[in-house]
Amino acid sequence: MRAKIIGTGSCLPDKIATNDYLSTIVDTNDEWIQSRTGIQERHLVSSEAENTLSMAVKAAQRALLDADVLPEQLDLILVATVSSDFITPSTACMIQKELNACHATAFDINAACSGFLFALNTVDAYFQTGIYQTALIIGVETLSKIINWSDRSTCVLFGDGAGAVVAKASEEGILASLQGSDGTKGDILICKNRTNNNPYITTETNPDFLFMNGQEVFKFAVTKEPECIQSLLNQAKINASEVDYYLLHQANYRIIASIARKLKLPLEKFPINVDHCGNTSAASIPILLDEVNKAGKLEEGSLLLLSGFGAGLTWGAVLLKW
Numbered sequence: 001m002r003a004k005i006i007g008t009g010s011c012l013p014d015k016i017a018t019n020d021y022l023s024t025i026v027d028t029n030d031e032w033i034q035s036r037t038g039i040q041e042r043h044l045v046s047s048e049a050e051n052t053l054s055m056a057v058k059a060a061q062r063a064l065l066d067a068d069v070l071p072e073q074l075d076l077i078l079v080a081t082v083s084s085d086f087i088t089p090s091t092a093c094m095i096q097k098e099l100n101a102c103h104a105t106a107f108d109i110n111a112a113c114s115g116f117l118f119a120l121n122t123v124d125a126y127f128q129t130g131i132y133q134t135a136l137i138i139g140v141e142t143l144s145k146i147i148n149w150s151d152r153s154t155c156v157l158f159g160d161g162a163g164a165v166v167a168k169a170s171e172e173g174i175l176a177s178l179q180g181s182d183g184t185k186g187d188i189l190i191c192k193n194r195t196n197n198n199p200y201i202t203t204e205t206n207p208d209f210l211f212m213n214g215q216e217v218f219k220f221a222v223t224k225e226p227e228c229i230q231s232l233l234n235q236a237k238i239n240a241s242e243v244d245y246y247l248l249h250q251a252n253y254r255i256i257a258s259i260a261r262k263l264k265l266p267l268e269k270f271p272i273n274v275d276h277c278g279n280t281s282a283a284s285i286p287i288l289l290d291e292v293n294k295a296g297k298l299e300e301g302s303l304l305l306l307s308g309f310g311a312g313l314t315w316g317a318v319l320l321k322w
C-alpha cells in the first residue's frame with residue numbers, strides 16, 4: 001500500500017507585509033525584492049495568539065474536512081517544522097491534543113524546507129509496512145521569530161504559514177520518491193538553538209537568528225533540485241512532459257524558472273505562491289498543493305511532482321498520482 005493524498009488545507013496569517021512596508025524597516029525596495037526573488041508580499045503572525053500551533057491546527061482541520069476524515073480515525077500525525085513553539089512537547093503532540101486525535105502517534109520532523117517531503121516519505125514507508133493507514137501531515141513555520149529583522153538579506157525572503165494533507169494507505173498514490181542529505185554543507189543555512197549555561201559553561205545568551213549564504217544556497221538549489229527531479233523521473237520511467245504539475249519549494253521565482261528551463265518545460269506547469277507567501281520553508285509545498293487543489297486544477301489521476309531543497313542540506317522529490 002502507498003500513501004494517497006485525500007484532502008488538503010492551509011492557513012496563512014491575516015497580516016500581509018508588502019515589500020513597500022519592509023522598505024520602511026530596512027534599506028530595501030520593491031524593485032530589488034521582486035526582480036531577485038519574485039516576492040511581492042508575505043503573511044506574518046501579528047498577535048501572541050497566532051503561532052506555529054494555531055496555524056497548524058487550522059490547516060489540519062481544513063485538510064480533515066476536505067478528506068472527510070475524523071481526528072479519531074488518524075493513526076499518525078507528522079509535523080515538519082523548524083519553528084516549533086516549544087522544544088518539547090512536539091508540535092505534532094500538541095496538535096493531537098487540540099484535535100483530540102486520540103488514536104494517533106505523533107512526532108515532528110526537522111528537515112527544514114524539505115521537511116514536508118521527508119514527512120510524506122516517512123508516512124509512505126509506514127504505509128508500505130502496514131503499520132499505519134491514515135495520516136495527517138503538516139508543514140508549518142513561524143519563521144518571522146527566527147529572522148533578524150535588521151538583516152535585509154534575509155528578512156525580505158521569508159513568511160509564516162501552514163499547509164496540511166491527509167493521506168490514506170491505498171493501492172495507488174505515491175509512485176516514486178527520492179530524498180537525500182549532505183551535512184557537510186550545513187553551514188550555509190543555519191540557525192543556532194539556545195546556548196548552554198549549565199554550572200560548567202558560561203555562554204553569551206543573545207538569541208541567534210537565521211544566517212544564510214544566499215548565493216551558495218542558490219547554486220545548490222539550481223543544481224541539485226533538477227538533478228533530483230530528473231533521477232526521479234528516470235526511476236519512474238516517466239517523461240518530464242507527462243507530469244501535470246511540478247509543485248516546487250517556493251524559495252525564489254528565479255530558482256523555479258531555472259529548473260523549468262533545465263527540464264525544458266513551460267512555466268505553466270509550475271504553480272507559484274512565492275509571490276504572495278514568500279518562502280514558508282516546510283509549509284511552502286503543502287500550502288501550494290492546497291491552493292492548486294482548491295482552485296480545481298487537479299483531477300483523479302493527475303500526475304504531480306513535488307520537490308524541494310533546504311537547510312541541512314537536504315533535498316527530496318515525490319511523484320504521485322492524484
Ligand code: UT7
Pocket residue numbers: 027028029032033036037113152153154156213214215217218221251252255279281309310311
Ligand atoms: O528555503 C531556503 C533556501 N533559500 C534560498 O533558496 C535562497 C537562495 N538564494 C537566493 O534566492 C538569492 O541568493 C538571494 C535572493 C538571497 C539574493 O540574491 P542575489 O542575486 O544572490 O543577491 P546578492 O546576495 O548577490 O546581493 C546583491 C546585492 C548586494 O549588494 P552589493 O554587495 O552588490 O552592493 C546586497 O547587499 O544586493 C544587496 N542586497 C539587497 N539590496 C536591497 C541584499 N539584500 C538586499 C535587499 N534589498 N533586501
